[in-house]
Amino acid sequence: MDGTPAIEAVGLTKMYGGFAAISNVNLTVRRGEFMGLLGPNGAGKSTTLKAITGLLMPTSGSVRIAGIDIHDHRRAMEHVGCVIETPEPYPGFTPAEIMEYVGRLYGLDSREIEIRARDVLETMRMWEWRDKKIGEFSKGMRQRVVLAQALLPNPDTIILDEPTSGLDPRGMIEIRQTLAELKHRNCSLLISTHILSEVSEICGSVTMIRDGKVIASGDVAKLIHGTGADKEITLEIRTLRPFTPQVISDLTHCQGVTGSERMGDYTLKLEFSGSTEDQAHVNEVAFRSGLGILALNEKGANLEDLYMELTKGDEIQ
Numbered sequence: 262m263d264g265t266p267a268i269e270a271v272g273l274t275k276m277y278g279g280f281a282a283i284s285n286v287n288l289t290v291r292r293g294e295f296m297g298l299l300g301p302n303g304a305g306k307s308t309t310l311k312a313i314t315g316l317l318m319p320t321s322g323s324v325r326i327a328g329i330d331i332h333d334h335r336r337a338m339e340h341v342g343c344v345i346e347t348p349e350p351y352p353g354f355t356p357a358e359i360m361e362y363v364g365r366l367y368g369l370d371s372r373e374i375e376i377r378a379r380d381v382l383e384t385m386r387m388w389e390w391r392d393k394k395i396g397e398f399s400k401g402m403r404q405r406v407v408l409a410q411a412l413l414p415n416p417d418t419i420i421l422d423e424p425t426s427g428l429d430p431r432g433m434i435e436i437r438q439t440l441a442e443l444k445h446r447n448c449s450l451l452i453s454t455h456i457l458s459e460v461s462e463i464c465g466s467v468t469m470i471r472d473g474k475v476i477a478s479g480d481v482a483k484l485i486h487g488t489g490a491d492k493e494i495t496l497e498i499r500t501l502r503p504f505t506p507q508v509i510s511d512l513t514h515c516q517g518v519t520g521s522e523r524m525g526d527y528t529l530k531l532e533f534s535g536s537t538e539d540q541a542h543v544n545e546v547a548f549r550s551g552l553g554i555l556a557l558n559e560k561g562a563n564l565e566d567l568y569m570e571l572t573k574g575d576e577i578q
Contacts, residue, residue: 265328267292267418267449273312273322282308283473286322290418290451290466295444297460297467298453299568305473306453307346310422313451314343326418342411343420347427350406352396356387359395363410374413381412385439401432408439418449425459437462461564469571476571484567495560496531496543497524501553504529508550515543527555 266289273286283305290296298306311317313324315331315338324331331337350359357378364374382388385405390398395406404424411419424440425433441463443450454460460467461481468478477484498512503526513521517535524530533540540559548554 265292266290266325267294267327268313268420268451269325270309270313271323273309273324274320275308275312275317276320281473283312283319283470286312286470286473286475288313288451288468288475288478290449292417292449293447294466295440295450295464296452297464298451298470299455299457299460299467299564300453300470301455304455304470306455306470307422308473309470310343310345310420310451310453314338314341314345314420316345340414340417341420342414342416342418343422344407344411344424345420345422347404347423348407350395350403350410352394354395355392356382356395356406356409357391359406359410360413363413367414369414377413377415381409384412384442385409386435399432401428401435404428404432404436405439408436412443416448419443419451421450421452423454424452425454425456433459457564457568467564469568477567481564481567494533496533496540497556497558497560498529498531498547498554499556499558500527500529500550501555502551503527504552508552511546511550512543515539515546518543 268288268290270286270288274284275282286305286309288298288309298309300306308317312319312322313331315324315334326337326341329337354362360378360382361374364377369377379388382391385408387402387405387409390402395403398406408424411421425436428436437459440450440452450464452460452464464481466480467484469476504523509521509523509529512518512529512531517533517539518531519534520532522530531543533543544557547557
C-alpha cells in the first residue's frame with residue numbers, strides 16, 4: 262500500500278454571496294484511518310462533506326480521493342460509500358430491492374449483488390427484514406438500510422454525515438458497533454457529528470471545525486497533549502478496607518494533588534496535575550497505607566476536554 266491519502270482536501274472554501282460556509286478547510290484522512298469531523302450544528306460539516314464528495318462545487322480549493330481529483334467524479338467515487346444528510350430510502354422498496362438497484366448503479370452483476378447484499382444486510386442486522394417494505398421500518402432500521410447501501414460496493418473509504426442523528430439510544434449504539442466492526446476491513450472512515458462520545462468510541466483522529474474554519478486536526482491524544490487539555494487527571498483509588506482520615510490527609514498533601522473527593526468508605530478520587538514522579542509518589546503512599554489497594558485507575562483528559570479547551574470563550578451551543 263502506497264502513502265496516498267484516502268481523502269485529501271486542500272483550501273476548501275464555499276462562498277454564498279459574502280458569507281463563507283467554509284473557509285480554507287484542509288483535511289487529510291490516511292488509509293485505514295478513522296477520522297471524526299467535529300463541530301456544533303451549523304459549523305460547516307455537511308458543506309465540507311458535500312465538497313469532498315462532489316455534491317457541490319467549492320468556490321476554491323481541491324479534493325483528491327485515493328489520489329484521484331474529484332473532478333474525475335466517477336473514478337474518484339468508484340470505491341467510496343457515502344451517506345450525506347441521511348437520505349430516506351424509497352418506502353415502497355424492500356432492502357433487497359434497494360441493494361439490487363444500488364448494485365446495478367455500480368455495474369455489479371446479479372451474482373455479485375446477491376453475495377454483497379447478504380454480507381452488508383447481515384452486517385447491518387437487516388437480513389431477516391430483506392423482503393419487508395422499508396416504509397414499515399423504524400427510523401433506526403431505515404438508517405441501517407442506508408448504511409448498508411453505502412457498504413454494498415465494498416468501499417475502501419466511507420464518508421458519513423451524522424449517521425446516528427435522530428436515533429434512539431439503542432439505534433445509536435448499534436450503528437456505532439457496526440462502524441467499529443469496519444476497522445477489521447481496513448476501511449478509511451470520515452464521519453461528521455456533533456456528538457463527542459460518538460467519535461471517542463471509534464475514531465483515532467479528529468478535525469474540529471467551527472464557523473467554517475478548522476481549529477484543530479490530527480491524532481486525538483497528540484492534540485490533547487498539545488493544547489494542554491491533559492494538564493489535570495483524576496486518580497481513583499479503591500481499597501479493601503475503609504479510608505482513614507490519616508490516609509486521606511497523607512494522599513491529599515502529596516505534591517501535585519489539587520483536590521479530593523471521597524466516594525463512600527472504600528473509594529477516593531484525587532485531582533492531580535503534577536509530574537510523573539509526583540504521581541509515582543502518590544501511588545507509593547497509597548500502597549503503603551495498608552488498606553489493601555484493589556484498583557488504582559487514572560482518567561486523563563478526553564475529547565470533550567479537548568473541545569472545551571479549544572472553544573474557550575465560546576457560547577455553549
